Amino acid sequence: MAALSVWFWNERFWLPHNVTWADLADPAPGVEYPKAGHLLSALPLAVGIFAVRILFERFIASPCAFLLHIHAASVHWRATPNPVLEKVFTSITKCPDSRRLDGLSKQLDWDVRKIQRWFRHRRNQDKPSILTKFCESMWRLIFYLFMFTYGICFLWKCPWMWDTHHCWYNYPYQVLTPGLYHYYVTELGFYWSLMFSQFTDIKRKDFPIMFIHHLATVSLISFSYANNMLRVGSLVMCVHDASDFLLEAAKLTNYAKYQRLCDFLFVLFAVVFFITRLVLYPLWILNTTLFESWEMIGPYPSWWLFNSLLLVLQVLHVIWSYLIAGIAYKALVRGKVSKDDRSDVESSSEEEVDTNGPVRSNTTLKISTRLGRNR
Template identity: 40%
Template sequence: MDLLPDLWRQDYWLPPGVTWRDMEQLADSDRPRPQDLLIALPLALGFIAVRYVFERFLAPPIGSCLGVKNRLQVAAAVSPHLESFYTQRSRQPTQSEIDSLMLWSGKTRRQIESWFRRRRNQDRPSQSKKFGEAAWRFFFYLTAFMVGLACLIDRPWFWDHRECWRQYPVQPMERAHFWYYMLELGFYVSLLLRISVDIKRKSAKMFNYGTGWRKTCDSLFVVFTVVFLVTRLVIFPSKIIRTTLILSMEVFEPFAGYYLFNILLMVLQALHVFWAGLILRMVYKFLKGKLEKDERSDVESEAEDEEEDKGGEEPMDEGADCYWGKSKDTLNSKLSMLTTSCVLNNLTHHRSSFADRMRKAQ
């Protein structure tokens, strides 16, 4: 219980010479309060509702215009035993588990492997769903960027960063800026609430799901690379970190919060450097014509399985037996040829040996 008062000690969070009493004197002003963070929860629920409407009614026609088409997938045959194992045990059975399933279901190893491959592909999200999620983030980030730029471009601290620390921390906040931050917070809370069901996709990939948009996707990749490298490796350290680390010291002396937040910003900068390395690696592959996937994205599970299905497979029962029959006939044919060849070689050898003995006897 004694930890809470210590956690909110004013020398941790406020510059020297400023107390919580000084902050309370501005309670009736436009200064934000801690309880304002509760507004983010209803905003997050509102974003989830708007997102559902967007992905349900707006994204499909946009995707159709861009040529987004779902792949045709072969459905797995009905098998209660395998379905029970798939849902309750594992989506990718081991070799020993496959041996047990062979006895349990009465199917061959090839049939079981093919069934699990197709069943996993059935659970993979469709191209239209991937496009809808990427399009939603694309339109939100584009809108947020335009609104944020409109709110800040005519403010003095946007151009002179020393203005950021004037009267700090006793600073009123304009209502437009307050709602901009709250909407941003509500959006990220909505992503947090849906993190377990969302597909990890970048916004620019929406053009990669359509047919005939490869050049547009490549162009967006070039733009993204330039913007990322300039903003994260040049503007962020030279403007943002310089402002919080150096210019702030012209107004107040260091305190615990100063070190904490600057360390967090430096950790973020280290991540920027790491991501920039991955992006430059992508650029190298892009220039060599070998770019196949986003290095920063998650490795899609079962991607190799889907590629194997494209080659075409025989039906679960008759196709496998037919395949084994053809393989058996081919093997018998080769064995027959090998046996015949061995017999002929032996006859030829005995014949030549008999002829040599006759010549020596004569």
């Protein structure tokens, strides 16, 4: 283990040239530098955040949902009880192919389209209710808004907010302040809680992308803390927090059926997302990490890894921007945000029921549940 630790914490990888761990181990009295061991405090904090979330959703979000007449029942049409189809659904497949459908049609003397509809309704029965989605979004809204407000208030007084060259002055001998520590560890604790809860939360079609995103984010926060890139890291977190609460607010109004407000908030979210992720992030953040840092401290192995992780985030920003642009365009042209390509609720190509009740024919209706996730 000792040899593995020495290999992992190799100074030539983590630190700039002519800097050693010993140089950072004994700072002046009253001065503290970031240490990798500090990151362990994020794990119990993640558990605490998850516990607070459960209490919040039960005692605050749920009563708010009931005041808005949002209840647990979200599937109006339930599949007719059928032991044969239920056995296939639970034991074999939830999406039978044409061959199996033909066999079931002969066995039950049912039309194939009727069997397909049964499976669609049965799958939708297992989907989370609107109440569950509302509570999840309300929790995220409160947390994202809190972190964005804290980040802005903290960074407003920091010189690197206004001149990114301060991210690299005297690097890596940059003092760890209590405000910066709390900002970092709270964000890391929250993302660790998402890493755990994403396996029990509402499943989205972009689950693999979100898993990669959470993994990259946890790695990036941990990595930047370990080699004291906290200043630029705090800017990255603030840029990402800027649009998140708007998305959650849009989803809440969608669940509450305030459609015009939903459309407005989603378009506002899209505008802020594009500005922060496609303009500020590359021109402000990537510019300083790729070019200003190159000039001031020069590249070294962990520098390359740090920037690679930032570029991975930028690729994900482009992917999400494409999805969000499609939804925003429909909101502007059609006047309603009603479809999300990543939705987790299915519909029939012949007839299906949306959350408002009426049957819609000859369309593929997907209930808008996640208007374009971005973190």
